Every structure is written in C-alpha cells, then in structure tokens.
Amino acid sequence: MATPSKTPPGADPKQLERTGTVREIGSQAVWSLSSCKPGFGVDQLRDDNLETYWQSDGSQPHLVNIQFRRKTTVKMLCIYADYKSDESYTPSKISVRVGNNFHNLQEVRVRTYTGPTSHIYPPKNSPIRTFMIQVAVLANHQNGRDTHMRQIKIYTPVEESSIGKFPRCTTVDFMMYRTIR
Amino acid sequence: MTVLQEPVQAAVWQALNHYAYMDAVFLAERLYAEVGSEEALYLLATCYFRSGKAYKAYRLLKTHTCSTPQCRYLLAKCCVDLSKLAEGEQVLTGGVLNKQKSQDDIITEFGDSASFTLSLLGHIYCKTDRVAKGSECFQKSLNLNPFLWSPFQSLCHLGEKLDPDQVFRLSSLHIPVAPPPPISPAQNPSHRLDTALMETPQDTLELNRLNLESSNGKLTSDSTVSYIDSSLISPDPCSLLANTVSMGSTGSLLGKPNKPKSGRSLLGGPAALSPLTPSFGILALDPSPGDPGYLQNYSGSLDAQQTAPSKKSVSRIGPSKSVFGQSGNGREVLPIPFSQSQGSAPHSSTSPQVLSPTLVAPPNIQPRRSTRLFTSASSTAKENSKKLKMKFPTKIPNRKTKCKAGLSTPGYQSITLQRAATDMVLYMLRELGRGYQALCCYNCQEAISILSSVPAHHYNTGWVLTHIGRAYFELAEYTQAERVFSEVRRIEAYRVEGMEIYSTTLWHLQKDVALSALSKDLTDMDRLCPQAWCVAGNCFSLQQEHDIAIKFFQRAIQVDPGFAYAYTLLGHEFALTEELDRALACFRNAIRVNNRHYNAWYGLGMIYYKQEKFSLAEIHFKKALSINPQSSVMLCHIGVVQHALKKSDSALETLNRAIGIDPKNPLCKFHRASILFANDKYKAALQELEELKQIVPKESLVYFLIGKVYKKLGQTHLALMNFSWAMDLDPKGANNQIKEAIDKRYLPEDEEPVTEDFLYDSADVEESSMTDADDSQLHTAESDDVL
Numbered sequence: 014m015a016t017p018s019k020t021p022p023g024a025d026p027k028q029l030e031r032t033g034t035v036r037e038i039g040s041q042a043v044w045s046l047s048s049c050k051p052g053f054g055v056d057q058l059r060d061d062n063l064e065t066y067w068q069s070d071g072s073q074p075h076l077v078n079i080q081f082r083r084k085t086t087v088k089m090l091c092i093y094a095d096y097k098s099d100e101s102y103t104p105s106k107i108s109v110r111v112g113n114n115f116h117n118l119q120e121v122r123v124r125t126y127t128g129p130t131s132h133i134y135p136p137k138n139s140p141i142r143t144f145m146i147q148v149a150v151l152a153n154h155q156n157g158r159d160t161h162m163r164q165i166k167i168y169t170p171v172e173e174s175s176i177g178k179f180p181r182c183t184t185v186d187f188m189m190y191r192t193i194r
Numbered sequence: 195m196t197v198l199q200e201p202v203q204a205a206v207w208q209a210l211n212h213y214a215y216m217d218a219v220f221l222a223e224r225l226y227a228e229v230g231s232e233e234a235l236y237l238l239a240t241c242y243f244r245s246g247k248a249y250k251a252y253r254l255l256k257t258h259t260c261s262t263p264q265c266r267y268l269l270a271k272c273c274v275d276l277s278k279l280a281e282g283e284q285v286l287t288g289g290v291l292n293k294q295k296s297q298d299d300i301i302t303e304f305g306d307s308a309s310f311t312l313s314l315l316g317h318i319y320c321k322t323d324r325v326a327k328g329s330e331c332f333q334k335s336l337n338l339n340p341f342l343w344s345p346f347q348s349l350c351h352l353g354e355k356l357d358p359d360q361v362f363r364l365s366s367l368h369i370p371v372a373p374p375p376p377i378s379p380a381q382n383p384s385h386r387l388d389t390a391l392m393e394t395p396q397d398t399l400e401l402n403r404l405n406l407e408s409s410n411g412k413l414t415s416d417s418t419v420s421y422i423d424s425s426l427i428s429p430d431p432c433s434l435l436a437n438t439v440s441m442g443s444t445g446s447l448l449g450k451p452n453k454p455k456s457g458r459s460l461l462g463g464p465a466a467l468s469p470l471t472p473s474f475g476i477l478a479l480d481p482s483p484g485d486p487g488y489l490q491n492y493s494g495s496l497d498a499q500q501t502a503p504s505k506k507s508v509s510r511i512g513p514s515k516s517v518f519g520q521s522g523n524g525r526e527v528l529p530i531p532f533s534q535s536q537g538s539a540p541h542s543s544t545s546p547q548v549l550s551p552t553l554v555a556p557p558n559i560q561p562r563r564s565t566r567l568f569t570s571a572s573s574t575a576k577e578n579s580k581k582l583k584m585k586f587p588t589k590i591p592n593r594k595t596k597c598k599a600g601l602s603t604p605g606y607q608s609i610t611l612q613r614a615a616t617d618m619v620l621y622m623l624r625e626l627g628r629g630y631q632a633l634c635c636y637n638c639q640e641a642i643s644i645l646s647s648v649p650a651h652h653y654n655t656g657w658v659l660t661h662i663g664r665a666y667f668e669l670a671e672y673t674q675a676e677r678v679f680s681e682v683r684r685i686e687a688y689r690v691e692g693m694e695i696y697s698t699t700l701w702h703l704q705k706d707v708a709l710s711a712l713s714k715d716l717t718d719m720d721r722l723c724p725q726a727w728c729v730a731g732n733c734f735s736l737q738q739e740h741d742i743a744i745k746f747f748q749r750a751i752q753v754d755p756g757f758a759y760a761y762t763l764l765g766h767e768f769a770l771t772e773e774l775d776r777a778l779a780c781f782r783n784a785i786r787v788n789n790r791h792y793n794a795w796y797g798l799g800m801i802y803y804k805q806e807k808f809s810l811a812e813i814h815f816k817k818a819l820s821i822n823p824q825s826s827v828m829l830c831h832i833g834v835v836q837h838a839l840k841k842s843d844s845a846l847e848t849l850n851r852a853i854g855i856d857p858k859n860p861l862c863k864f865h866r867a868s869i870l871f872a873n874d875k876y877k878a879a880l881q882e883l884e885e886l887k888q889i890v891p892k893e894s895l896v897y898f899l900i901g902k903v904y905k906k907l908g909q910t911h912l913a914l915m916n917f918s919w920a921m922d923l924d925p926k927g928a929n930n931q932i933k934e935a936i937d938k939r940y941l942p943e944d945e946e947p948v949t950e951d952f953l954y955d956s957a958d959v960e961e962s963s964m965t966d967a968d969d970s971q972l973h974t975a976e977s978d979d980v981l
Contacts, residue, residue: 033738036771040741179868183924184893189672189702190861193796193818193827194766 026091026166034181035088035168039079042167047076050159058165063093066163068102069150075160077148078115079167086169087111088140090148093164094126101157104150111143118147140170199229206237215245236265243268248275263304267311274314283318286311297334309339316345320352329354336361340620346627350634353790353821358627362620622652630661636792636822638665656686664695670827670856675699683712690716690725694759697729701736709733724754728763735763740771758788765797774801792821796828799835808838826856830865837869845869860890868899876903894923 029035044055048071057065058077069075096103106125112118121141146167150160171181182188202225209218222238235258242250252272260266266285273282287295300315301308316331329352332345340362349356625648632641642665645658652658659682666675679696682689693716700709713733716726727750735743744767750760765780778801784794799814812835819828829852836845846869852862867882883900890896901916917936 031738036738036740038772179895179898181924182893182895184890185704186890187860187864187893187895188704190670190827190830190859192766192800193793193825193831194698194701194763 026168029091029168034171036171037166038081038085038087038169039165039167041081041085043080043082045078045080047071047074047078058162061164063095063163066099066161068161069159073158074108074149074151076150077162077165079146079148081144084142084144086140086142087146087167088170089168090146091164091166091168092148092162094161095163096154099161099163101153101155102159102161103154103157104152104160104162105154106150106152108149108151110147110149111141111145112147113144115145115147118145123151199225199231199234203233203237206241210241210244215241219245232260232262232265235260236262236268239265239268239272243272248272252276252278263307263311267304267307267314270311270314274318279318279322283315283322286315286318297331301334301338309335309342312338313342313345316348320348325352328352337365340364341623343623347630350631351788351790353634355635356627356631358624358631362623362627364616364620622648626652626658629658633661633665633668636668636824638669638824641665654685656682656689656692659685660689660692660695663699664692667695667699668822668825670825670859672699672702676703676705680708687715688719690720690723692725694725694728694732694763697732698763701732704736706733706736709736722753724750724757724760726750727753728757728760731763731767735767735770740767743767744771756787758784758791758794761787762791762793762797765794765801769797769801769804774805777801790821792818792825792828795821796831799831803831803835803838806838808835811835812839824855826852826859826862829855830859830862833862833869834865837865837872842869842873858889860886860893863889864895864899871899871903871906874906876907879903892923894920896920897923 026037030037039059044059046055046058046067046069048069049055050068050070053066053068055067058067067077090109092104092107094103104126106123108120108124109122110118110120148165150162153160182191202221206218206221206225209215209221218241219238222234222241226234226238228234235254239251239255242248242254249272251268255265255269255272260269270282270285273279273285286300295303297312297315300311304311312331312335316328316335319325319328319331329349332349335342335345336349346356346358346361625644629641629644629648632638632644642662645662645665646653648658659678663675663678663682666672666678676696676699679692679699682692682696693712697709697712700706700712709729710733713726713730716723716729720726727746731743731746731750733743734740734746744764747760747764747767750757751764754760761780761784765777765784768774768777768780778798781794781797781801784791784797788794795814795818799811799818802808802811802814812832815828815832815835819825819832822828829848833845833848833852836842836848846866849862849866849869852859853866856862863882863886867879867886870876870879870882880900880903883896883903886893886896887900897916897920901913901920904910904913904916914936921936
C-alpha cells in the first residue's frame with residue numbers, strides 16, 4: 014500500500030466539486046494541529062489560498078486532526094503540497110488514520126509521494142464512515158524536520174437525494190423532474 | 195388664512211407634480227410653521243412620504259394629533275411601511291384596547307379613500323395572522339372599488355375562490371361613500387337611475403345629459419339643487435366612464451365630447467353624494483375665468499374644483515371630499531379649505547368662475563389631457579388607483595369643455611364610447627383576474643389558455659407573459675417556460691417580479707450561462723430586490739457552490755423578509771449541504787410567511803424522507819399536493835414514499851395518476867418500473883423500462899434498472915450488457931452502484947471495485963486489470979448476443 018499516487022497535474026478540487034459527485038465538508042469539522050508556527054496555523058491551512066501554508070514547529074510526526082460532530086462518510090482527502098516552493102518542507106510520507114477519538118485511531122493509508130506534486134489524494138477505496146481523521150506527516154523530502162502544508166480538503170460523496178436510493182441521473186431530462194424547487 | 199395657504203399649497207402640489215421633492219418639502223415646512231393646521235400637516239407629511247422618507251412622515255404625524263381621515267390614512271400607511279403593524283391597525287380601527295371600529299364605520303368615516311383604507315387594513319390583518327378578517331376587508335375594498343388589483347391578488351394568494359366576473363363589475367355600490375344627507379326626492383330617481391344605469395347605461399346617460407342641458411344655463415348655486423334632483427346617476431359608473439376614457443387604449447375617446455359626461459357624472463350621484471353634486475354642478479355650470487395656465491397645469495384644474503366648493507356652505511364639506519376624491523386627488527378625503535387651496539395661482543378667483551373660458555376646442559384637449567394624465571401628481575398616486583388617477587384628471591377638462599361645447603350628439607356618442615372603454619377595462623380585469631385566479635389554484639392549463647387569449651397588445655406585456663411562464667413552470671414544462679421568460683426579458687428588461695421563477699427554470703434546465711447572465715443583469719440593476727439575490731443564489735447552486743448560494747439566499751431574506759421563496763431556496767441549499775435542521779427551519783419560515791407555498795411543504799417532506807421518517811414525509815407531501823393538485827412531480831414523490839412505507843398498491847395508483855396528469859414525466863415511469871421490480875413483477879417492469887428507453891435514451895439509470903431486472907430474471911448477459919451501457923452513459927462514474935452490481939455478479943472474488951478514473955491514474959494497477967477483465971467478458975457477452 015505504499016505505492017506512489019498522484020493526480021494528473023492540473024486536476025483541481027474545484028473541478029471535482031463541480032461534478033457534483035463530492036462535497037467539501039471541512040467546515041463541519043474541528044481542525045487541530047500538533048504544532049504550528051505563529052501565523053502559520055489552521056487558518057492558513059484552510060483558507061482556500063495556496064499561497065499560505067501551515068508550518069509545523071515540533072517533532073515528527075506532525076499531525077492534522079479532523080474531528081466531526083457526527084459520524085461522517087469521507088470519500089477522499091485532498092492535500093496540496095508543492096515541492097518547488099517548499100523543497101525540504103514538502104511532506105513525502107503521509108499516513109492517514111481514522112477512528113473515534115485520539116486513542117482509537119487506526120491507520121488506513123500510508124503513501125509516499127515523490128517529486129513535484131500538486132494535489133495528493135490518498136485514495137480510499139470505499140468511503141469510510143468515521144468520527145475522526147488524523148493526517149500524519151511521517152517524513153519530509155530531504156529529511157526536513159518541519160513541514161509545510163498548503164491546503165487540505167476533505168470530501169464526502171454526494172448521495173443521490175430526493176427520491177429513491179438510486180444512483181445519480183445523468184440526463185437533464187431526468188433531473189428536471191427529480192425535485193420541486 | 196385660507197387665502198394665505200392657497201398659493202403656497204398650490205406651489206407645493208406643483209412641485210410634487212414635478213417630483214421636485216426638495217422644493218416641495220421646503221415650502222411645506224414653511225407653510226406648516228406658518229399655519230400649523232392639519233391640512234398643512236398632511237401636506238408636509240405627504241411631501242415627506244413621497245420623497246421616500248416614510249419615517250419622517252411617521253414621526254411628524256405621530257407627534258401631532260391627526261384627526262382627519264386622510265392624515266390617519268397616511269399615518270397608517272407609514273406605519274405599515276415601517277413594519278409597525280399594530281400601530282397602523284390602531285390608527286385605523288382604534289386598536290385592540292379601545293373599542294374597535296367595524297368596517298362599515300371605516301367606510302363611512304373614510305369616505306372616498308375607504309377602499310384603500312380597507313385594503314391596507316386587510317394587509318395588516320393578513321400579516322398578523324387574522325386571515326379571515328383580512329379577506330373580509332379585501333372583499334369590501336373590492337366591492338367599493340373594482341379597479342383595485344392588489345386586494346384581488348391578496349385574496350387569490352389566500353386561496354379564496356373569487357369570481358372575477360362579479361368582482362370586476364360596476365355596480366350601484368361603486369360610489370364614493372360620504373355621509374349622505376338624503377334628499378328624498380332625489381333618492382328614488384337616483385335609485386332608479388342606478389339600476390337603470392346598469393341595464394341601459396346609454397339611456398340613463400342620455401337622460402342625465404338632458405338634465406344637465408336643461409340646467410346648463412344656471413350659474414348660481416341654486417341650480418345645483420335642481421341638479422341633485424334631476425341628474426342623479428350613480429356617479430361612479432359615469433365617473434369611471436370618464437376615468438376609463440383616459441385609458442390609453444381608448445385614445446380616440448379622448449375628445450371633447452367626453453367631458454360633459456364626466457362633469458355630469460360628478461354632478462349626478464346617488465343621494466348619498468348629493469352634497470357633493472352641487473359643487474360639481476357649479477363647476478360644470480360656471481365657466482369661471484380660472485387661470486390661463488389651467489390648460490397647461492393640472493393643478494389649476496384642481497383649483498377649479500375646489501374654488502367652486504369654497505363658495506358653498508360648510509355643509510358642503512362632505513361633498514367636496516368626494517369631489518376631491520373623484521378628482522383623483524388620491525382618494526383623500528380633504529376638508530374644503532385644504533382642497534380649495536390646492537391648485538394654482540388664481541385663487542383669488544374663489545368665485546365660482548373656475549372654469550377657464552380659455553378652454554378651447556377639442557383638439558387641444560386631447561394633448562392637454564394626456565399631459566395632465568402624466569402630471570397628475572396632485573392625486574396621491576397609490577399604485578392601485580393608478581388607473582383612476584389617470585382618469586380623474588380628465589374630468590375637469592371634460593366638465594369645462596362640456597360647458598363650452600354644449601351637449602349634442604358628440605356628447606351622446608362619447609357616453610357610448612366611455613361606456614365601451616369602461617367595459618373594455620373591466621373586461622381586461624376580469625380576464626386577467628380569471629387567469630390569475632386559475633394560476634393561484636394551480637389550474638395551470640386553464641390559466642395558460644385564459645391568459646393566452648387576451649388581446650395581443652396586452653399579451654405582449656411583462657405581467658401577462660410572466661404569469662404564463664409561471665404556469666408552464668408549475669406544470670414542469672421548463673422549456674416552454676424558459677421560452678416565455680426570455681420573451682419577458684426581451685420586452686421588459688427592467689422587470690424583476692417573476693425572475694426568480696425564471697432562474698429556477700434555468701436551474702432545472704441546467705443552463706448555466708443564461709443563468710449567470712441573468713444573475714449579473716439583475717444584481718447590477720437592482721441590489722435591493724430579493725429576486726435578484728435569489729437568481730444569484732440559484733446560479734451558484736447550479737455550479738455546486740452551495741456555500742455561496744446560501745450566502746446569496748440569506749441576502750435575499752435580509753433584503754425582504756417577506757419573500758417566501760427565498761426561504762424555500764435557502765432550505766434546499768441547506769438540504770444539499772446536509773444541514774437538515776437548518777433546512778427544516780428555513781422551510782418552516784417559508785410556510786410562516788406564506789401558508790400556501792407548496793414548495794416549502796414539499797421541502798419539509800423531502801427532509802423527512804431523507805431522515806427516513808416516511809410517514810411524516812407523506813403527510814407533508816400530501817399537504818403540498820392539496821395546494822397544488824396538478825403536480826405530477828409531487829405525485830411521483832408521494833408514490834415513492836408510499837412504496838417506502840410498504841404501501842405498494844397505493845404507490846402504484848399514485849404513480850398511475852401522476853402519469854395520467856403528465857405523460858411526459860419520465861421519473862414517474864421509472865419509479866413505477868422500480869416498484870414493479872421490487873414487487874417481482876419483472877415483465878411489467880421491463881415493459882415500462884423499454885418505453886422509458888424510447889423517451890429518454892441517454893439516461894444511464896434506465897439501463898441500470900433494466901440490467902438489474904435481467905439479473906433477477908437470470909439473463910446475466912443481457913444484464914451485463916445493460917450495466918455496461920449504463921456505465922458508458924455515466925462516465926463521471928460516481929455510480930459505484932452500477933459497478934458493484936456488475937462485480938457482485940461476475941467478479942465476486944475481487945474486493946476492489948473500480949473507482950474514479952479521474953482521480954486515480956495508472957497507479958491502481960489491479961483495478962485496471964479488473965476493468966480489462968470486465969471488458970473482455972463483456973465483449974464476449976456482446977458477441978454472443980450479436981450472434
């Protein structure tokens with residue numbers, strides 16, 4: 014499970030959202046970090062701006078904890094890391110753990126990322142239902158101590174709502190009649 | 195005092211006529227400081243209100259006692275505009291603590307402006323949840339004045355079934371009500387004339403004309419008595435006739451001959467108005483010099499009206515009120531001194547010499563009248579009384595020219611023309627009323643047919659087309675609706691009412707370019723209307739940016755908390771972002787604002803369905819259906835919910851009904867097929883799905899369901915074929931279900947179902963190999979099939 018994985022360059026979470034198949038739910042969660050430098054904390058991690066970043070300030074592994082109010086289906090995690098600008102601060106080995114609380118976490122994925130990357134999607138094969146996700150940076154490129162992480166987004170699958178437990182319709186003709194708005 | 199006021203008041207009204215509010219306010223303030231009378235107070239408050247500062251008018255009127263009806267009406271209007279409903283009600287009716295006046299008291303007290311007062315009161319009652327009283331007020335208001343559209347509209351919104359044919363009809367009741375000192379000899383003839391008027395308008399009008407002719411020569415007030423006796427006709431029909439003359443559609447009618455009639459109509463009147471008539475009689479009779487500028491200045495015409503009454507005794511106060519009202523001065527009931535002073539300079543001519551001898555031949559009248567129509571600002575222009583306001587000014591010239599022109603056959607013709615004009619207007623109101631009522635009861639087909647059959651020049655207006663578009667929208671015929679709405683945009687680019695429906699239509703059709711263009715246009719044009727923000731929210735919702743959409747819908751609510759649809763749309767957005775509690779709150783808010791907003795009831799049902807509270811969902815869907823029984827989408831939802839409640843038979847029945855109403859709705863057939871499938875009626879389900887395939891050939895869900903049916907039937911190769919088609923048609927492939935369906939059957943040993951190609955490139959080797967395996971198997975299956 015340590016295969017490198019990256020998205021095609023240019024793939025972008027916004028495009029993903031526009032397909033309507035996933036929805037960003039980071040706003041429903043409580044975010045916390047194991048350590049951060051003043052001015053480079055959670056806000057910079059979650060501000061939708063790739064120029065600002067989180068800089069950790071402690072010992073490895075650096076952790077990003079994402080806690081939901083209720084058990085949430087998580088489909089994928091999207092991390093933006095940029096080797097060109099961060100070099101030795103770029104994370105190279107990331108582990109994703111899920112569980113109910115801090116003491117109950119189990120590793121789901123460990124990925125090693127090499128080279129310049131844009132968005133890293135630690136793939137989850139099927140959506141996972143969990144209360145808490147922890148993203149741990151185990152190692153950086155060039156064995157750097159601290160890490161920069163520019164953006165994290167977390168996605169849940171959009172269920173086909175309205176009526177019936179069926180998959181999404183594809184044609185406009187069907188979708189027109191799906192709901193009264 | 196009177197003499198001092200008049201020129202100033204005339205100047206103020208002239209400034210108001212020309213929308214020079216700063217000038218008007220300044221003068222009115224000086225006048226009020228000087229005189230301090232209630233008329234001056236009213237004038238000042240009017241200036242404030244018209245210049246858009248309702249709060250100033252409110253505070254002014256609050257701090258000073260206002261006992262006259264027009265002051266109280268204006269105060270109530272300010273209260274309502276400032277959302278102080280309780281206070282407004284107290285002003286009008288004496289409030290909850292004091293003894294409340296009945297509506298009849300109000301009618302007698304407010305006289306001419308009773309219809310508007312009642313309309314306002316009805317509005318207050320409806321907003322404060324006393325719907326029964328509110329609708330009663332609206333009914334009375336319509337009885338008094340059939341030209342008011344907004345009470346009718348409010349009644350339709352409340353779900354009342356009115357008969358537009360009865361509502362928009364002139365009757366003997368359409369009299370500006372004033373406390374009637376009955377003149378007994380006059381009463382019977384008036385009554386006779388009233389009824390006669392309804393039946394044989396021309397005859398009575400002819401009669402009246404003759405009466406008027408006979409008394410034409412008299413120039414003194416004594417003659418008025420004879421007027422009362424002889425020329426009693428229910429003023430309103432004739433006055434309305436006069437009014438309708440001014441309707442643009444009857445341009446040809448705007449000729450001199452019309453005038454005498456209007457003059458007479460004002461003269462004539464039921465006994466109730468007899469005090470009124472003398473003044474008008476005088477006016478008609480007395481060609482006063484007036485001001486030369488009269489012909490150019492409407493306010494001068496008003497002057498004519500009032501200076502005549504000024505001669506009369508105090509007992510004429512009543513009539514002058516209605517005179518004033520009839521003259522279209524905003525239906526206010528004004529005391530004589532005030533009304534007198536309204537007008538322009540030659541107040542020195544308080545003599546009955548009001549009518550300008552400079553009145554000329556008819557050809558001049560027409561242009562003058564038309565200018566007067568547009569500058570008749572001295573009538574406080576309430577939107578509802580727009581038509582009347584426009585009509586009223588014509589009365590004065592009518593009256594005048596009547597004197598000049600004498601009464602001959604042209605006059606007689608004018609009556610018929612006037613009558614025709616009135617009939618036409620009322621006919622239009624009736625037709626539009628019927629169409630609107632049908633739409634409010636969601637008889638959309640009927641509404642469309644009624645509204646489409648209005649004359650072409652009315653059809654091609656924003657209002658009619660918007661409502662036709664809305665009817666199509668309610669029928670879920672979104673392409674038609676879009677066509678109609680784009681026509682509306684072309685004709686009336688400034689129209690915002692109904693644009694939220696257009697935006698939802700575009701949302702359903704997923705036309706994002708058009709929607710974003712519309713959103714930009716509207717938000718640029720008017721940032722303070724809720725419709726623009728609803729459109730913007732819909733635009734972003736279509737782009738799946740729900741947080742921004744939520745922000746815009748909240749802005750729409752901020753701009754207008756009484757706009758129910760904004761709440762509904764916000765609720766939908768919260769539902770899409772899975773914040774179901776907030777969504778519930780929003781839908782409930784929408785229902786609070788408008789009980790008949792069936793979209794909100796549907797929204798509640800949908801949330802309960804998502805939460806799997808199926809019985810609650812069914813209740814709410816049924817409630818929505820009771821409001822809009824023609825909606826096939828609603829029936830479809832009810833069918834699905836009933837199936838979820840295990841009531842499959844009723845579900846099938848409901849779906850059959852839905853398909854009966856709208857055979858083009860593919861989802862009904864789809865759900866029927868799925869219910870049949872769930873009940874193991876595979877053949878029937880297959881048949882249904884085959885039909886559906888013809889209707890919507892590109893829909894992956896159809897193939898998916900067909901595949902499932904075949905799988906159950908054991909025809910696995912057909913099943914796989916259909917699944918592969920379904921997958922083909924759904925490239926974005928969030929449909930794990932399809933793949934799982936394939937996998938379960940064919941590749942049970944593979945634990946990793948295929949995931950989105952978009953995200954995972956060649957890294958997932960095992961997955962791609964699995965797809966290859968799938969493909970090869972599919973190919974074999976297909977080739978078998980071909981053979």
